[in-house]
Amino acid sequence: MTINETQDQIISEFALLDGDMEMIVFYIMELGQKLPEMKVGDKSELNEVKGCQSKVWMTAHLDNDGIYFQADSNTAITKGLVSILVRIFNGQRPEDILNADLYFMKKIGMERFIGTQRSNGFGAMIKQIKLYALAFKTQLAAN
Amino acid sequence: MATLLAPVLNIQKIREEFPILDQQVNGKTLIYFDNAATNQKPKRVIEALSTYYEKYNANIHRGIHTLAEKATRAYEDTRLAMQEFIHAQNPEEIIFTRGVTESINLVASSYGRAFLKEGDEIILSGLEHHSNIVPWQMIAEERKAIIKVITITPSGEIDLDHYRQLLSPRTKIVAVNHASNSLGTINPIKEMIGMAHEVGAIVLIDGAQASAHLAIDVIDLDCEFYCISSHKMYGPTGTGILYGKKELLEKMPPYMGGGEMIKDVSFAKTTYNELPYKFEAGTPNIADVVALKEAVGFINQLGKENIAAHEHELLSYATQKLASLSSVRLIGTASKKVSVQSFVIEGIHPFDIGQMLDARGIAVRTGHHCTQPLMESFGLDGTVRASFAVYNTEEEIDVLIDGLKRIIAFLNK
Numbered sequence: 001m002t003i004n005e006t007q008d009q010i011i012s013e014f015a016l017l018d019g020d021m022e023m024i025v026f027y028i029m030e031l032g033q034k035l036p037e038m039k040v041g042d043k044s045e046l047n048e049v050k051g052c053q054s055k056v057w058m059t060a061h062l063d064n065d066g067i068y069f070q071a072d073s074n075t076a077i078t079k080g081l082v083s084i085l086v087r088i089f090n091g092q093r094p095e096d097i098l099n100a101d102l103y104f105m106k107k108i109g110m111e112r113f114i115g116t117q118r119s120n121g122f123g124a125m126i127k128q129i130k131l132y133a134l135a136f137k138t139q140l141a142a143n
Numbered sequence: 144m145a146t147l148l149a150p151v152l153n154i155q156k157i158r159e160e161f162p163i164l165d166q167q168v169n170g171k172t173l174i175y176f177d178n179a180a181t182n183q184k185p186k187r188v189i190e191a192l193s194t195y196y197e198k199y200n201a202n203i204h205r206g207i208h209t210l211a212e213k214a215t216r217a218y219e220d221t222r223l224a225m226q227e228f229i230h231a232q233n234p235e236e237i238i239f240t241r242g243v244t245e246s247i248n249l250v251a252s253s254y255g256r257a258f259l260k261e262g263d264e265i266i267l268s269g270l271e272h273h274s275n276i277v278p279w280q281m282i283a284e285e286r287k288a289i290i291k292v293i294t295i296t297p298s299g300e301i302d303l304d305h306y307r308q309l310l311s312p313r314t315k316i317v318a319v320n321h322a323s324n325s326l327g328t329i330n331p332i333k334e335m336i337g338m339a340h341e342v343g344a345i346v347l348i349d350g351a352q353a354s355a356h357l358a359i360d361v362i363d364l365d366c367e368f369y370c371i372s373s374h375k376m377y378g379p380t381g382t383g384i385l386y387g388k389k390e391l392l393e394k395m396p397p398y399m400g401g402g403e404m405i406k407d408v409s410f411a412k413t414t415y416n417e418l419p420y421k422f423e424a425g426t427p428n429i430a431d432v433v434a435l436k437e438a439v440g441f442i443n444q445l446g447k448e449n450i451a452a453h454e455h456e457l458l459s460y461a462t463q464k465l466a467s468l469s470s471v472r473l474i475g476t477a478s479k480k481v482s483v484q485s486f487v488i489e490g491i492h493p494f495d496i497g498q499m500l501d502a503r504g505i506a507v508r509t510g511h512h513c514t515q516p517l518m519e520s521f522g523l524d525g526t527v528r529a530s531f532a533v534y535n536t537e538e539e540i541d542v543l544i545d546g547l548k549r550i551i552a553f554l555n556k
Contacts (some may be wrong), residue, residue: 021501024502025498076492077494
């Protein structure tokens with residue numbers, strides 16, 4: 001699935017929640033609960049995403065030209081939010097991640113339910129993902 | 144079934160005085176339990192603000208025209224109202240500041256710079272807000288003074304025996320809060336002030352969490368300084384007072400330079416104005432100061448004892464309901480408290496609880512509440528804090544408890 005196909009899928013899932021804030025929050029947490037467990041040792045300061053109010057850890061590896069992310073957070077909602085990004089970007093090529101336009105955020109009215117502080121944190125997660133993409137792109141070019 | 148609340152107050156009628164409460168948040172009726180951060184404003188405060196700007200906005204004290212006179216009188220009337228509110232002896236002992244934080248900074252900076260010497264000691268408690276820690280750290284570093292911290296008991300009370308041990312002739316300043324913002328603990332400040340005086344120390348009280356709930360009598364307390372924020376007592380944001388004993392304030396150098404605080408200025412020498420103006424440099428926050436008088440009027444009209452009685456009922460009700468939830472741990476169980484209850488839920492981060500409650504229109508505070516050392520002493524990085532004001536009801540607490548039950552059920556499934 002392409003980045004945009006996954007975004008469209010997420011948009012239609014959120015549309016079913018009909019703007020009900022409580023349902024949205026519970027749904028986000030449910031998504032987080034489905035995120036594969038991250039190795040305890042990976043939840044280190046080195047892998048911490050800076051700029052989040054909650055603790056967020058992220059690692060990535062390259063497999064067959066696609067990047068795969070592992071992430072976790074100490075709060076359920078943030079874990080849900082990072083799981084959405086993992087779902088969108090997992091398996092995508094560095095180039096596509098770097099060029100991605102994340103229109104789903106506006107379409108699902110994200111800023112309305114995550115607030116300013118979490119918005120900044122979410123921005124930091126996206127930045128971290130793009131940094132990984134840039135690093136792997138450079139690595140691939142060097143090979 | 145809700146128990147009968149303090150019958151003296153008609154809470155529904157009081158709620159009508161607060162336009163902000165009548166709204167939907169995330170499709171649900173707003174329940175505002177973040178009163179320890181700031182409480183909401185009654186109509187008379189809001190109207191005083193707009194009336195000031197609509198009818199008599201003018202710069203105070205130096206004008207000879209009618210509007211300036213009217214604005215000056217309104218501003219000074221609030222000083223008298225605050226003097227009466229805390230039973231101070233003289234109006235010039237009431238200095239308008241931006242609030243408690245500025246009041247503490249003023250004292251730390253002005254008094255500290257003039258009187259602290261190397262090796263002098265400042266005693267704080269482990270219950271303090273960062274506002275009553277950082278200004279002292281800054282001046283202690285500058286004057287090479289030493290900060291000592293009173294330990295807190297597991298229930299969240301000041302350990303008076305430890306305080307007694309810390310006091311010595313080296314103690315110059317004791318700075319503690321009247322009531323804790325994180326835990327609600329009401330501290331035995333009168334006793335503590337007496338003990339400090341025995342060793343010749345002066346005492347500053349951070350009254351941020353007390354002004355809307357507890358009777359304040361600075362003469363009876365005999366503290367040297369008492370600090371209040373307007374916005375935590377139904378008044379506007381951005382203003383508050385520093386009460387200081389006149390003889391001390393007179394000895395203290397000005398804190399900021401500018402207009403209003405001077406008598407004569409020449410490039411050779413400036414002479415400073417008298418109290419309280421010496422400490423009120425620049426055009427003050429006139430509108431908010433003027434409206435603060437209405438907040439005092441609101442509290443006086445209801446009666447602080449009546450407000451306290453209602454809030455106490457709410458606190459007891461909430462505490463009992465929260466304690467009945469098996470995974471909830473109450474943080475702060477002192478015997479005397481203002482209407483603040485902190486808690487944590489096993490396995491669920493306070494941020495998640497805060498956001499899930501917000502989705503149901505319930506405003507609580509989550510995090511360290513600007514008391515990181517206190518949180519550390521409890522081994523926590525934060526709590527959920529529900530804090531109640533006179534307009535809150537037991538029915539609202541029921542909605543909170545119901546919301547928490549749903550969260551616990553969802554996340555522990």
